[in-house]
Amino acid sequence: MTKPAQKKAAFVFEEVKHCYSGVPALEKIDLKINEGEKIAIVGPSGSGKSTFLNIINASIQPTHGNIKIFGKDSHLYSPKELKALRSNISLIPQNLALVNSFRVWQNVITGGIGHYGFLKLIKNLFAPSKNKLADIHSILERVGIEEKLYSITSTLSGGQKQRVAVARSIFQSPSTILADEPVSSVDPARAASLVKILLKVAEEEEATLLMSLHNLDLAMRHFPRIIGIRNGNVHFDQSPDQISQSQLEELYELKESEILQDG
Amino acid sequence: MAKKNITSLPSPNVSPLIGKRRSVLFWISLITIICGFLIGLKPNNLFSNNSLKLATEFFKASISPAIDYENPVEGTEPFLKVVAESILVTLKFAILAMSVSVPAGAILAFLSTTAWWPEDIKSTTKKSLLRTLHIIARSWIAFARSIHELIWGIIFITAMGLSTEAAIVAVTIPFSGILAKIYAEIFEEHSKEAQRMFRAIGAGYFVSFLVGIIPSALPDIISYTFYRLECALRTAAVFGFVGIETIGYRIKLSSDEFHYQEVWTYLYALFITIALLEWWGGKIRVSLNNKHV
Amino acid sequence: MSKENQIRRIKELRRNRSKSTILRFSLLVLVAAIAWSWTAKSLHESLISEEQRSVNLQNFLEKIIPDPTRESGKWSDSLPWIFKNLHDDNGLAAGLMTFGLATTAIWISGILAFMILPMASKNLATHRPLGIMVSNNKLTNILWVIVNRASRILFLFTRSLPEYVLGFLLLSILGPDPWTLVLALAIHNFGILGRLGSEIIENNNSETPKAFIAQGNGRFNSYIAAMVPESFSRMLVYYFYRWETCVRESTVLGMLGIASLGFMISEAKAGRDFDKMIVLILFGSLIVILGDILSYWVRSRLRLNKI
Numbered sequence: 001m002t003k004p005a006q007k008k009a010a011f012v013f014e015e016v017k018h019c020y021s022g023v024p025a026l027e028k029i030d031l032k033i034n035e036g037e038k039i040a041i042v043g044p045s046g047s048g049k050s051t052f053l054n055i056i057n058a059s060i061q062p063t064h065g066n067i068k069i070f071g072k073d074s075h076l077y078s079p080k081e082l083k084a085l086r087s088n089i090s091l092i093p094q095n096l097a098l099v100n101s102f103r104v105w106q107n108v109i110t111g112g113i114g115h116y117g118f119l120k121l122i123k124n125l126f127a128p129s130k131n132k133l134a135d136i137h138s139i140l141e142r143v144g145i146e147e148k149l150y151s152i153t154s155t156l157s158g159g160q161k162q163r164v165a166v167a168r169s170i171f172q173s174p175s176t177i178l179a180d181e182p183v184s185s186v187d188p189a190r191a192a193s194l195v196k197i198l199l200k201v202a203e204e205e206e207a208t209l210l211m212s213l214h215n216l217d218l219a220m221r222h223f224p225r226i227i228g229i230r231n232g233n234v235h236f237d238q239s240p241d242q243i244s245q246s247q248l249e250e251l252y253e254l255k256e257s258e259i260l261q262d263g
Numbered sequence: 264m265a266k267k268n269i270t271s272l273p274s275p276n277v278s279p280l281i282g283k284r285r286s287v288l289f290w291i292s293l294i295t296i297i298c299g300f301l302i303g304l305k306p307n308n309l310f311s312n313n314s315l316k317l318a319t320e321f322f323k324a325s326i327s328p329a330i331d332y333e334n335p336v337e338g339t340e341p342f343l344k345v346v347a348e349s350i351l352v353t354l355k356f357a358i359l360a361m362s363v364s365v366p367a368g369a370i371l372a373f374l375s376t377t378a379w380w381p382e383d384i385k386s387t388t389k390k391s392l393l394r395t396l397h398i399i400a401r402s403w404i405a406f407a408r409s410i411h412e413l414i415w416g417i418i419f420i421t422a423m424g425l426s427t428e429a430a431i432v433a434v435t436i437p438f439s440g441i442l443a444k445i446y447a448e449i450f451e452e453h454s455k456e457a458q459r460m461f462r463a464i465g466a467g468y469f470v471s472f473l474v475g476i477i478p479s480a481l482p483d484i485i486s487y488t489f490y491r492l493e494c495a496l497r498t499a500a501v502f503g504f505v506g507i508e509t510i511g512y513r514i515k516l517s518s519d520e521f522h523y524q525e526v527w528t529y530l531y532a533l534f535i536t537i538a539l540l541e542w543w544g545g546k547i548r549v550s551l552n553n554k555h556v
Numbered sequence: 557m558s559k560e561n562q563i564r565r566i567k568e569l570r571r572n573r574s575k576s577t578i579l580r581f582s583l584l585v586l587v588a589a590i591a592w593s594w595t596a597k598s599l600h601e602s603l604i605s606e607e608q609r610s611v612n613l614q615n616f617l618e619k620i621i622p623d624p625t626r627e628s629g630k631w632s633d634s635l636p637w638i639f640k641n642l643h644d645d646n647g648l649a650a651g652l653m654t655f656g657l658a659t660t661a662i663w664i665s666g667i668l669a670f671m672i673l674p675m676a677s678k679n680l681a682t683h684r685p686l687g688i689m690v691s692n693n694k695l696t697n698i699l700w701v702i703v704n705r706a707s708r709i710l711f712l713f714t715r716s717l718p719e720y721v722l723g724f725l726l727l728s729i730l731g732p733d734p735w736t737l738v739l740a741l742a743i744h745n746f747g748i749l750g751r752l753g754s755e756i757i758e759n760n761n762s763e764t765p766k767a768f769i770a771q772g773n774g775r776f777n778s779y780i781a782a783m784v785p786e787s788f789s790r791m792l793v794y795y796f797y798r799w800e801t802c803v804r805e806s807t808v809l810g811m812l813g814i815a816s817l818g819f820m821i822s823e824a825k826a827g828r829d830f831d832k833m834i835v836l837i838l839f840g841s842l843i844v845i846l847g848d849i850l851s852y853w854v855r856s857r858l859r860l861n862k863i
Contacts, residue, residue, distance in 0.1 A: 059463055087465030097460035101478045103573070110457075110474055114465025121470060133566050134559065149566065150573035172464065284788055295663040302656035302734045309735050317729040358593040409844040411808045413720070414837055417825060421833075422616040424609050497718035504720065511721055518728060526725065530717060537716035543582070550576045 010035045010070060010176065010208050011056055017064035018051055025051040026062070027232040033210070035175070038202055040219035041212040043229035044252055049212040052229060053178050056210065057089040058082055087114025090174035092198075094181045096165045100154040104145070107153050107164050108136045111171035139167045142204075143197055159190045163197070170201055177202055179211040183218070191215060195222050216248060324523035328531055333522040342525070345513065346532050353509040354536070356427075356499035360434040361492050367435060368442025375400035376447040378455075379472030382462075400443075407440035412498055416505055425506050434498055442491060449483045450476055482551040489544035493537055500533060619830040626831075638835050645836075650817040651843050657734065657809070657816065658802035658847070661741030666795055668742075669711075669749040674779040676707035676750055677757040685775040686766045711754075715747025719805050723812050737809045737816070745798050752794045756787045789858045796851045796858070803847035807840040817843070 011033040018026040026048045033039065041049050054060040055067055058074045067074045069085065077085060090111065091097075098107050109124050109132075116124065124132060133149075140146040143163040148156060153164060162182060169177055179198060183191035195211070195218050202209035213219045219226050220240045228235040228243075228251045236247050308314070331342045340348075373379070374396055384390045415433035423429045458475030462468065503511020510529055517525035618626075622634035642648070674680045681704035683690060683697040691697075723740035730736045760783055768778035784791070810818025817840050824833035 057463060083465045083467075085465075086463060089464065091460055091463050093456065093460055095456050097456040097475075099457050099474065099478050101481065110461065111464075113461050113470060113474060118467075118470060121474070125474070130563060130566075134562050137562055137566055146565075147569070149569045152574060155574075284785065287792070291663065295659050298656040298659040302653055302660065302738075304660060304734050304738060308733050309730070314730050321725070321729055354589075355593045355596065358589050362590045362593065405845060405848075406841065409804070409841040409848070410837060411804055411840075411844075413808045413811070414821065414840070417821070417833075418837070421825060421830065422613050424612055497716070501718050501720040504724065511718075514721060515724065518725060521728075530721075534713050534716040538712055541712070546578050547582050550578045553576075 008035045009033070009068070010037075012068040013055075013065070014067065015065035016055065016062045016067055018048075018055065018060065018062045019064075024232055026055070028065070029234055031227070031234060031237055033208065035208055036206055037225060038199060038209045038223055039211070039225045039227060040223035041210060041227045041229060042214075042216055042219050042251065043212075043235070045214075047229045048232040049229055050180055053180055053210060053212060056176070057086055057091065057178060083114065087172070088174050089176045089178060090169040090172040092165050092169055092177070092179040092182045094184055096161055096182070098153050098161060098164060098168075100152075102153055104140070104148045104151050104153055104156070104164055104167075105133060105136045108139060108167045108171045111168035114172070136167070136171065139170045142170065142201070143167050158186055159194070162186070162190070162194050166194070166197055166201060170205065173205065174207055176208040176210070179209070181212050181214060184214050188215075192218060192222075199223075321523050325527050327524060328527040329522070329524035330528070333524055334520070342528075346528055349508070349510040349513045349529065350532050350536055352507075353496060353499045353503075353511075353533075356430070356502065356507060356509055357492060357495035359427075360431050360438060360499070361488075361495050363431060363435045364438035364442055364491075364495075365488060367439035368446060371400055371404060371439055371443035372446035372450065375404055375443060376450045378447075378450040378453075378476060379468055381468040404440040404443050407436045408444065410437065412437045413501060413505070416502060420505060427507065430502050430505070430507050434495065434502070438491065438495065438498075442488070445487050446484060449480050449487070453480045482548075485551060486544070486548050489540075489547060493540055493544070496533075496537060496540065616830055619828065620834050622831045622835070641832055641835055642839060645820055647836075647839055650820060651839070653816045654803060654806050654840070654843050655847070657737050657741060657806040658799055661738045661806075662745060662795060662799045662802050664738065664742040665744075665746035665749055665798075668746050669753055672707050672710065672750060673753045673757060674776055675703050676711055677754045678704065679758050679760075680775045680779060681707070685769055685778070688766065688769045690769070690775075707750075708754075711747045711750035713747070714743050715745075715751065717744060719744045719809065720812070723809050727812055727814075732814045734814065736812070737806065737814055740809060741802050741805060745802060749794060749798055752798075753791060756790055756794075757783060760787060762786055793855050793858050796854050800847050800851035804844045807844060 009032050013029045013031050016026060016029040017024065029052070041052060043049055051060065055062055055074075056069070058069060058077060061075055069077070099110065102110075105128070106125055109128065112124070113121060128136075137146055137149055140149055140163075143166050145156075145160055145163045145167070148160060148164075153161065156164065165182070177198065182198075183194050186194070195213075198209060198211065199222060201207075211223075220243070224239055225237070226240055226243060227237045228247065230251050235251050236243055329342065332339070377397065380393060384393070412434045415436050416430055419429040419433045420426075453476050455476070457479070458471045461471035461475050466474075499507075499509045500511040500514075503509040503513065504515055506512070510533055514526055514529045517523075517529065622631075622637055624633035624637045625631050627633075679686055682700050683692070719740045722743050723737055726736040726739055730739070757779070762782075764786065765778045765782035768782045769775060773781075806816070806818075808818045810816030810820070811822045813819060817836065821833055821836045821840070824830070824836060
């Protein structure tokens with residue numbers, strides 16, 4: 001699934017360390033993420049996965065070290081540039097953050113919220129053009145819920161809601177997709193199908209995909225590169241076939257039962 | 264229904280009046296009885312012969328509310344027409360007052376809530392500006408609420424003379440304050456997930472609040488606004504006593520002539536209007552909730 | 557899918573989208589009602605000319621400046637005047653009266669509502685309390701329906717009448733006695749507490765009250781011994797919330813002509829002592845804010861289960 005042609009560096013961590021009021025969440029991260037890569041980030045809860053993702057879209061400025069985002073140091077971004085940067089990085093949080101009282105198409109439109117001015121946003125949310133609706137319909141087709149175009153979001157099932165969140169991401173036409181444990185609350189079959197959809201979307205949109213996961217098996221099966229984070233450190237950063245069982249066990253400080261359960 | 268052994272039931276929580284609960288009830292009652300003495304409540308006064316007689320007369324009239332004037336005068340409008348008109352005037356007053364109070368309350372709520380504030384303001388001037396605005400709005404809301412709409416009414420009517428406008432402004436001041444307080448509470452209680460995400464994908468804080476919070480808070484806001492409309496209707500009735508020709512005005516006129524059957528007709532009319540409004544509000548609440556579960 | 561087909565499909569989906577008739581209808585009615593209320597003629601034709609009105613306003617604005625300040629031009633002179641006024645008029649007593657009226661009234665409505673509650677709650681006042689069949693006698697079924705409806709209507713009727721109107725009507729029965737004001741507040745709040753209370757009872761889904769009834773206890777036993785203890789603090793939250801509104805309401809009820817703060821305000825107005833009137837109004841506002849703070853404190857303690 002890798003796309004070897006692209007080599008341009010998107011995110012470069014240089015000795016990044018981050019502390020929350022003195023307590024370190026990340027310690028000395030050094031790694032490079034190229035454009036178009038598909039990466040799973042695994043590790044126990046509280047290991048620093050979310051902080052890692054938050055540093056990538058510059059929501060958090062690391063307390064030490066430096067991160068180059070698209071070739072530029074993150075602290076050198078002006079507020080305007082930062083806004084532009086963020087509008088190109090889409091986000092799928094664990095709780096999906098959908099507006100439940102909106103209809104599905106309106107939720108998809110909110111993906112463009114970083115691109116639109118105020119008036120354009122209002123116009124699109126309440127009086128979208130035919131073409132816009134057709135675009136949304138096509139996007140929903142790609143994630144398989146085009147029939148739900150006009151449904152009210154709160155009436156959808158959990159799996160359908162996840163697909164709306166993915167559609168919202170596609171609508172944003174991002175260069176990077178960050179997904180923070182988007183599948184932790186659904187059954188394994190749905191989780192696998194969502195991971196596949198996201199990988200397909202990232203492939204088609206030529207976007208970089210970074211997904212933090214609890215489920216090791218999903219990561220091992222679908223992602224070409226896996227970063228294991230433990231206690232704020234990169235424990236391994238390899239392709240799945242290079243990762244040894246002992247590395248996995250150390251990552252979770254041996255909880256064999258857990259590994260069995262996940263697998 | 265035979266009593267069985269209830270000692271076998273679970274939960275230590277279920278015995279009705281133990282410890283703290285009993286002492287809370289005891290203190291509330293004690294304070295209340297002292298208050299009763301202090302303000303000069305005498306049980307005898309409640310049951311004096313005269314008041315019993317008047318009460319009987321008054322409540323007897325409830326069985327046969329008037330359908331025409333008790334003491335018809337040539338040339339006046341038919342009684343039932345007057346009843347209907349007084350209800351319409353009351354409704355009109357309430358709707359007028361609410362249609363000014365709701366936008367004013369929404370603006371005040373926006374100024375007084377911290378829900379839309381950017382979480383990472385760096386400039387201190389901006390920060391202190393927001394704080395000042397917040398404090399001013401909160402204080403105004405507290406002050407506006409603390410003076411009863413009828414007192415605002417007296418102030419404005421004394422200053423401007425009796426007019427609908429003066430009365431509407433008088434109702435709007437405390438009502439917009441109460442609405443603002445509740446709206447702000449609703450904004451702050453709502454989940455901030457969507458708002459946070461919109462911020463993270465590059466939206467401004469105002470837009471993030473507008474799209475991330477308002478749509479999901481709207482059902483609660485509508486429910487509460489509807490309840491306030493009911494209150495506005497009652498307030499409109501009360502403003503009849505300062506001279507606006509709502510139903511309260513008619514009640515006062517009929518009562519002054521001891522036409523209790525007419526009074527009861529007006530009371531029933533007010534009751535039916537409010538009951539219908541509550542029924543309608545209930546329907547709206549149900550369909551809003553169905554959409555959101 | 558071709559573009560035309562897609563657009564046709566979108567239109568179809570749009571046509572079949574879920575719509576709430578009641579919400580659309582309500583919106584329409586509300587818009588119409590607002591338009592009607594703004595366009596139709598004024599509710600009260602003012603008989604005063606514009607000039608007279610501006611004279612009145614000027615007069616009022618002059619007179620609300622406290623007497624001593626008007627004479628000396630210094631605001632500091634008014635401070636002792638304010639205290640003297642409040643002292644002469646027994647301001648403290650009026651303030652206590654306001655709190656006293658509210659406290660007694662809410663107690664009466666609380667007790668009455670508490671007694672009617674099990675009959676007004678849909679889940680208790682039925683032949684199948686909390687879903688457990690108790691009797692299958694047709695007559696008792698009908699009887700319960702009647703009892704339930706009647707008590708609901710009683711709550712609705714009492715809360716639909718504003719305190720001030722009730723006070724006015726009671727005045728002609730009881731005369732200028734504190735009972736008039738207490739009962740006016742109590743009757744209205746009886747209806748409100750009844751509604752809030754039956755919501756608590758109807759939303760109670762816990763198993764203990766069910767277990768009570770399943771073990772052969774009556775619904776009243778279950779209400780008192782299981783439901784009330786479980787929702788005790790929530791009931792008290794509403795009790796204090798209504799107490800707070802009673803304080804606010806009792807600042808005006810005196811205007812009906814019974815010695816209390818509202819009466820003093822209307823006296824000052826009648827005597828055109830506008831400066832004094834404003835002082836009394838601000839004093840009332842202080843009392844209401846004090847009541848708010850007290851009630852807020854109690855309620856937040858209740859929410860934290862400290863009581």
